[in-house]
Amino acid sequence: MNTPPTTPGTRPVDGSSVRIGALVPLTRPGWAEAGRHLLAGLRLAADEANAAGGIAGRPLELVVRDTAADPARAEAAVDELAELGVAALAGEYHSVVARAAAARADALGLPFLCSSAVLDELTERPTEWVARLAPAQSRGWRTYADFLLGAGHTRIAVAADPSVYWATGTRILREHLEPRGATLVGLDMRAPTPEAVCEDLLTHRATALLLLVGHPEPAVPLVRAVRRDPRLAGVMLGAPAGQPEFAEWAKLLGRDGAAVPFLRYLPGRLGPLGTRVEAALRERLGGAPSFVAFEGYDTVAVLADVLRTHGTDDRARTAAAWPHVDVEGTRGRIRFSRVPGIGVRQWNWPPLQVADRDPADPTRFRVRHTG
Template identity: 65%
Template sequence: MNPSPSPARPGAVLRVGALVPLSPPGWVEAGRHLLAGLELGVRDASREGRAIELAVRDTAADPARAVAAVDELAGLGVAALVGEYHSVVARAVAARAEALGMPFLCSSAVLDALTEGPAEHVARLAPAQSRGWSLNADFLLDAGHRRVAVAAQESVYWAAGTRILRERLAARGGDLIALDTVDAQAVGEEILRHGATALLLLIGTPETAASIVEAVRDDARLSGVLIGAPAGQPEFAGWLARLGSGGAGIPFLRYLPERPTALGERVGRDLRAELGEAPSFVAFEGYDTVLALAGGLSRGWGSVDVAGTRGRIRFARVPGVGVWQWAWPPIQVAERDPVDPSRFRVLYGG
């Protein structure tokens, strides 16, 4: 990496561009948690004598808008880029950052092919999609689900997830059925027609996903069907606010350890105070981003070795992943507890 020379001077402020979805159609709730983690990390770094300044830009889940922000931030002389939640946006940012030779530490996007080929300037904290979603498929199979339906919106991210699930299920004798609709009423009929025992929502629009949950759970014929949301929608308070107890018992992927580190416990308390609600794994990814950036910007991603909120962070070259990758963050399949939807319970880990 080739950061600007100013951070090397004693007392210099490290200017960092932060890319976050803060307006629709971006997942605003995830963006708010990501930014809270980034900002808390910056404040904690300043107390330790490392001055970092964030220049925040809203990507609104728009790749073109994000690339324009990268160019703007480069013109302002930032030393590095951090953030982003949406994989399609992060892929566009990674390509532009690599072309400019600007370090980019992606906080939360999981698409395996974050870049078209090997990249020197791009690193990622979140696990590759193939790792987390394969674990999700194992969870379903071990729970006895051999015929799994997916209701998916069109995007590179959802298509990649569908492929990962199909391959993992098939390797262990399972079958994936890709439904032709995301219409809330039609989904139920398709589940019955195909004899699926589980439905996965590969949907980025919270309202569409919530409407399908309500329709399936209101249909007595589908009372035994498991609903899952591997991308993590039930992690956020907005899910609970929209669906109430109906949003519980829906397994999803989250990137947290079984037991938090001492740092994780402290940061969790601070994030809760900042957000006014339980912090999601995305907020912890934001905080860890600042730790990892401060630990490796001047020496290169391969030199990072820091204690994060969810474990020790080191970047490596991983087969099939073109960027520097933390190999690997903890992964859980969790759900909101049907008895107390404000609480989570872990169902599966890896």
Template identity: 65%
Template structure:
């Protein structure tokens, strides 16, 4: 339907100040994680302002709220295609991103996924879909290595029913088992029942493979108040503690919970400048999700110029962005953005500590 990037642009490479409409998928209402959606949108919008200020091309965002619903994401892609967008970007939730990727691929519409990490973003390999965020199998293995290095070999997981959480459990189980570790599933339990099972399991860590704020917040509160579990580490590989609402809801209880985030130890000059700009324009401290949004626009602008994901090579806020074919991942993948395991400092929950880097 759309052909390659040059066709979709109508030959924009030879035109000055061409208006290019870009579809945006973000979760801005429940049950989607709206706070993450606002972070992502903030980064995307800053990227667009800077691309437009540089001249030569003018991007316009057409934003659609997916609410983390695959059907809404799919319908939004169809609508945006009918409106003639040159590409679609965004999405945070893997189940919505997967539906969006499938629809975009079927329509011949380029899609650059910003934040969703599920390895199987598409059923079959495609040249139209690319991703800024790392694949789940890559980053969650980093998290598993952190747990092992910290002395945790019996790991309990509290997982909701979802393709994303099931994939995460499988990655952790396989990686830990090969290194003498064990994963114990404590799924679909009330917080009180989970605490009882956790106490009996002899696990030294509990991972929250759940949505936020609920049931993650309720689980954290219950575990923190159970004297039997005082020495159990709570972890959240999906990054729930990164955003401000976590600290606002849990306070001290939300500190000391390691999570994955995709930031460098030290920003480059570009990263530092974008960090300062995001702090000025957003109502909350920028998270890694906002940087994923900015880097999405940076990479997309280059893609629209060069015409293929394979030819993209551009400086992002967190390193040089290039897309490659990665085993087990059917889309063009930035391999890899930097990854950290961090937590909120128990001595000052508004401050982050970096515990592990990869």
């Protein structure tokens, strides 16, 4: 399998650099906008590390590979980056892709700090080679379920594409909601039209529809169909995975895309570091940075600290440093620990919000719930 070339803008590989392999979805069917934000954060932190003297006087270099949401492509990229001699891996947004990359990194003995993927079972077995910044899916989606109950929703429909990520999310919601008196109805998304989904919502008397589907298709047509059906004026739309966070959502849907609550991993107020990084990311991205951009920055900030403190030439020593990490990140102090049921070292826990776009001004966000 041919692997993609280094992304334009990345410095050429040379022997004097300390190299970090960066896995990022930059082309379809990957969520390219999320990948662009993730890469902006990774690069900003690398640039700042180099401005501060690099790693023991050596420049820090990102060697970027586009995963395009393809697990096989990610595995091939991990193999290639390991051969290139990277000190560690960083990044990835899509959970299923990150799981493939984590398994390969574990097999090769290559430290991997996962930025944004949330599947609890990121690896099939406990490993010391992998750590993660994003919260586990079980924590985030249980928080979302608490939000639904607090908002009075007890008949909830789920439109879910077939994938382990969406199936796991549905299971977490069901296990949390049904013991508390709510009903979760799964809609068959193998070949329905948006209009058929609207009829299903009426049949099941659902007061909320959760969009566990791809973006822009079929999420955007579903939102438009529900918003424009006067019989469903009282139905809340939700997107736990975070689609409304990104500018493309607002561009495609306008006011139809407002008031669709989603999960994001930000504090109520950024501290001095987060505020400074937000301004720098805004300039690079030409708009407001998503939480994914902050995850990217924090990833490289942690790895740069580990490599400065524990050296660059021993991958086992790098992985052994996860329990000793104590780094000020953009969203709080980052430390890793073992969490029951999760096989990787986990930041326990990042800040978590349920937010949506304000109907009065869809360019602004409202925080609806915190966890």
